[in-house]
Amino acid sequence: MEWTRGRILGRGSTATVCSAMCHNSNEILAVKSSEIHRSEFLQREAKILSSLNSPYVIGYRGSETKIESNGVVTYNLLMEYAPYGTLTDAAKKNGGRLEEAMIVKYTREILRGLEYIHSKGIAHCDVKGSNVVVAEKGEAKLADFGCAKRVGSEAVTGTPAFMAPEVARGEKQGSESDIWAVGCTVIEMATGSPPWTEASSREDPVSVLYRVGYSGETPELPCLLTEEAKDFLKMCFKREAKERWTATQLLNHPFLISKPDIEPVLGSGLVSSSPTSVTDQTFWRSVEDEIVEEEAVDLQDESRNLDRLNLLACYLERIGRLRCVGGLDGPRWDMEGGDWITVRVSCEGTMISGSLT
Numbered sequence: 001m002e003w004t005r006g007r008i009l010g011r012g013s014t015a016t017v018c019s020a021m022c023h024n025s026n027e028i029l030a031v032k033s034s035e036i037h038r039s040e041f042l043q044r045e046a047k048i049l050s051s052l053n054s055p056y057v058i059g060y061r062g063s064e065t066k067i068e069s070n071g072v073v074t075y076n077l078l079m080e081y082a083p084y085g086t087l088t089d090a091a092k093k094n095g096g097r098l099e100e101a102m103i104v105k106y107t108r109e110i111l112r113g114l115e116y117i118h119s120k121g122i123a124h125c126d127v128k129g130s131n132v133v134v135a136e137k138g139e140a141k142l143a144d145f146g147c148a149k150r151v152g153s154e155a156v157t158g159t160p161a162f163m164a165p166e167v168a169r170g171e172k173q174g175s176e177s178d179i180w181a182v183g184c185t186v187i188e189m190a191t192g193s194p195p196w197t198e199a200s201s202r203e204d205p206v207s208v209l210y211r212v213g214y215s216g217e218t219p220e221l222p223c224l225l226t227e228e229a230k231d232f233l234k235m236c237f238k239r240e241a242k243e244r245w246t247a248t249q250l251l252n253h254p255f256l257i258s259k260p261d262i263e264p265v266l267g268s269g270l271v272s273s274s275p276t277s278v279t280d281q282t283f284w285r286s287v288e289d290e291i292v293e294e295e296a297v298d299l300q301d302e303s304r305n306l307d308r309l310n311l312l313a314c315y316l317e318r319i320g321r322l323r324c325v326g327g328l329d330g331p332r333w334d335m336e337g338g339d340w341i342t343v344r345v346s347c348e349g350t351m352i353s354g355s356l357t
């Protein structure tokens, strides 16, 4: 497929996402790219995404390797373009939090996406506001399947503040763990921050993992939410994975069935940077400059990521040690908000993914 790369839409730990224009159809797409030697996760993501087809999952449009103009070989995943940013962006643009009617609408759509992928035996494993994008008609769609996997596989992946207890303990991860993360995402939409953010979790993801995994606590329920919303969250935050409600059950919870869908206000308050056509020069002009700047940033990021990976590789071991010395009352942890990015590393045969400041 012939296409031209456009503006950078977002950068993750493993890939950069740009807009792209498909030459044949003139369709605007999103392309997630990484250098071929670092594209293991992206290739896995492409494989999973290509097997999915739902209005609540970002659409797959193809994948390919490409030699860029600077000679670098990249792996590219082409996807449907979501012009209104992520749910995290939406909350930020709305003064840090979304109104309950919007939370209801987005939560329904997230759960419809999860109901679909769970029925296919796939767990997303990194549900959070920044991995749910707002598509053309204002509907929320699950994106970033870089951590997704077939239910039953051994790997443990995700973002500490959104991890279910069984995941934080490194035991197992499945559709139930996605449901815990939905609860965390509702908190993020309602407050602008993930759970466990009252003190210094930014500095110490290990303390978040320990607290989630071993303290017996559940995230604090935002006091601004209605009783129905709080009851819904309690069903997501059952510490025993088996007791947690499924996506289908939650879609029938009074929090979600008692209110009609509201119309999203598109173009006001949400992020939109799409070109209107191939000839929209304001949109395409700055791309070359931006890529040069991004390459410089890439070099800095790479060395920072290496430090992060080294740190993360120690986490499971440290958690194990803390469990032995901490007991149930354990050390008291100071936690704070989590503006973290996801990093992934292989440790003693286990694939770990976490998010660090």
Ligand SMILES: Nc1ncnc2c1ncn2[C@@H]1O[C@H](COP(=O)(O)OP(=O)(O)OP(=O)(O)O)[C@@H](O)[C@H]1O
Residues within 6 Å of the ligand: 009, 010, 011, 012, 013, 014, 015, 016, 017, 030, 032, 058, 079, 080, 081, 082, 083, 085, 086, 130, 131, 133, 143, 144, 145, 146, 341, 342, 343
């Ligand atoms: N289909 C899309 N349409 C529009 N923007 C997108 C799309 N997919 C991703 N983005 C933007 O790019 C950002 C990074 O994408 P994504 O989360 O898939 O990358 P990642 O490398 O896996 O990130 P992370 O390290 O957080 O897991 C998103 O937060 C979003 O802003």
